[in-house]
Amino acid sequence: MNAQPSFYKERLYPLVFMFIVTFLCILLTAGLYLLTQERASANELSFTRRAVLQAGGVPFENTTLGIEQAFNEKISVEEGYYTTQGPEGIRYIIPLQGPGLWGTIAIMVGMEEDLRTFSGLAIVSQNETPGLGARIEESWFTSQFSGKKAPFTMVEEGTASLDNEVDAITGATRTSEYFLNLTNRAADDAKLIIRGE
Amino acid sequence: MAKNTLRKTFIEPLGKNNPVFVQILGICSTLAVTNKLQNTLVMTLGVMFTTALSSFTLSLIRNHIPSRIRMMVETMIIATFVIIVDIVLKAFYPEMWKQLGPYVGLIITNCIIMGRVEAFALQNKPMLSLVDGLASGLGYAYVLLAIAFVRELLGTGSLWGVRILGSWWTNWSIMIMPPGGFFVLAILIWVIRETIMKEAKHD
Numbered sequence: 001m002n003a004q005p006s007f008y009k010e011r012l013y014p015l016v017f018m019f020i021v022t023f024l025c026i027l028l029t030a031g032l033y034l035l036t037q038e039r040a041s042a043n044e045l046s047f048t049r050r051a052v053l054q055a056g057g058v059p060f061e062n063t064t065l066g067i068e069q070a071f072n073e074k075i076s077v078e079e080g081y082y083t084t085q086g087p088e089g090i091r092y093i094i095p096l097q098g099p100g101l102w103g104t105i106a107i108m109v110g111m112e113e114d115l116r117t118f119s120g121l122a123i124v125s126q127n128e129t130p131g132l133g134a135r136i137e138e139s140w141f142t143s144q145f146s147g148k149k150a151p152f153t154m155v156e157e158g159t160a161s162l163d164n165e166v167d168a169i170t171g172a173t174r175t176s177e178y179f180l181n182l183t184n185r186a187a188d189d190a191k192l193i194i195r196g197e
Numbered sequence: 198m199a200k201n202t203l204r205k206t207f208i209e210p211l212g213k214n215n216p217v218f219v220q221i222l223g224i225c226s227t228l229a230v231t232n233k234l235q236n237t238l239v240m241t242l243g244v245m246f247t248t249a250l251s252s253f254t255l256s257l258i259r260n261h262i263p264s265r266i267r268m269m270v271e272t273m274i275i276a277t278f279v280i281i282v283d284i285v286l287k288a289f290y291p292e293m294w295k296q297l298g299p300y301v302g303l304i305i306t307n308c309i310i311m312g313r314v315e316a317f318a319l320q321n322k323p324m325l326s327l328v329d330g331l332a333s334g335l336g337y338a339y340v341l342l343a344i345a346f347v348r349e350l351l352g353t354g355s356l357w358g359v360r361i362l363g364s365w366w367t368n369w370s371i372m373i374m375p376p377g378g379f380f381v382l383a384i385l386i387w388v389i390r391e392t393i394m395k396e397a398k399h400d
Binding site: 028032 | 232261262263265266269270273274276277280281284285287288289291295352353368370371372373374
C-alpha cells in the first residue's frame with residue numbers, strides 16, 4: 001500500500017537528484033573548459049616554441065609575445081623538426097624523447113649543420129627526482145651542451161673540460177646516464193629525421 | 198551568541214583543532230608539495246578555495262541530499278571545484294600548473310575537504326560552513342607554508358626561488374625529497390604538541 005511513496009523516496013528521488021547534480025557540475029566544468037581552451041592551447045604552443053628557441057640558441061624575450069615574435073622571425077618549421085639560420089650555417093632543432101629514471105624525458109636538441117655539434121638543449125618535460133635528477137632542468141646543466149660535440153662522455157660534476165665532456169649530476173647517476181644515452185642518440189636520430197638515412 | 202560561534206568556528210581550525218597537526222589530515226599533499234614555497238602557496242590557495250566553496254555549496258543543499266547517496270554528491274561537488282582550480286591554473290598560470298602536475302587533481306582526495314563537509318557543513322548553515330571551510334584551509338595553509346619554508350631554505354639555500362644563503366651553504370638535498378617532508382612535519386608536530394598544546398591542556 002505504501003509502496004508508492006517509498007519507491008519515489010528511496011529509488012527515484014536519489015536517482016533524479018544525482019542526475020541533476022551531475023548535470024550541473026558537468027555543465028559548469030565543460031563550459032569553463034571551452035572558455036579557456038584557446039588560452040590553454042596557446043600556452044602549450046608557447047612552451048614548445050620556447051624550447052625550440054632555447055635549443056636553437058636564438059635570443060628571445062621570455063614573454064608569450066616575445067616568444068611568438070622570435071619564433072616567427074627566426075625559426076622555420078619542417079616536417080618533424082625545425083631549422084634556424086645560425087652563424088655557421090643552418091641549425092637543426094629536433095624533438096627527442098627517451099626513458100628517464102621515473103618517466104619519459106622529452107627534450108629539444110639544436111645541432112649545427114654537421115649534426116654533431118650541439119647549439120643548445122632544452123627540457124620539454126621530465127619526472128626525475130626533485131633536488132637530484134630534476135636538476136637536469138637547471139641552466140648550468142642544459143647550457144653546458146652548447147658548442148660541444150656528440151658523442152659525449154660524462155665526468156664528475158664540475159670537472160668537464162674537453163669539448164666532448166659534460167658534467168654529470170652528483171647524486172643522480174642513473175638520471176645522468178639516461179640523459180647521456182638520450183643526447184648521444186640525438187645525432188643518429190637527427191640524420192634519420194632530416195636526411196632519411 | 199551567533200558572533201561567538203562564528204569566532205569559534207574560525208579560530209578552532211587554526212589552533213587546537215588544526216587539520217594538519219591535530220587531526221593529521223591531508224598529510225599526503227603536505228609531504229608532496231612542500232618543497233618549494235611558491236608551489237605550496239598555490240596549492241594551499243587551491244585547497245582553501247575548494248574547502249570553503251564545497252562546504253558552502255553542500256550546506257546550501259544539505260536538507261535535500263538523500264542520505265544514501267550523500268558521499269557521491271559530496272565527491273561530485275568537491276571534484277567540480279578542483280577541476281575549476283585546475284582549468285584556471287592551466288589557462289592563466291601554465292608554468293605553475295606544469296610544476297604542480299598531478300597534485301592539483303589530487304586535492305579531490307584531500308581528507309580535510311571531505312572531513313569538513315561531513316563533520317560540519319551537513320549540520321550547519323551555509324555562511325558558517327563557508328567560514329569553517331575557509332578557516333580549515335587557512336589552518337592547513339600556514340602549517341604547509343611553515344614546512345615549505347624550512348624545506349626550501351635547507352634544501353636549496355633559497356626562499357621563493359631567490360638564493361638567500363651564500364655559496365658556503367651545502368644543500369641538504371634530502372630536504373626537498375619526500376623523506377625531508379616526513380622529518381620536518383614530524384618535528385613540527387612534536388614541537389607544537391609538546392610546547393603550545395601542552396600548556397593549553399593545563400589551562
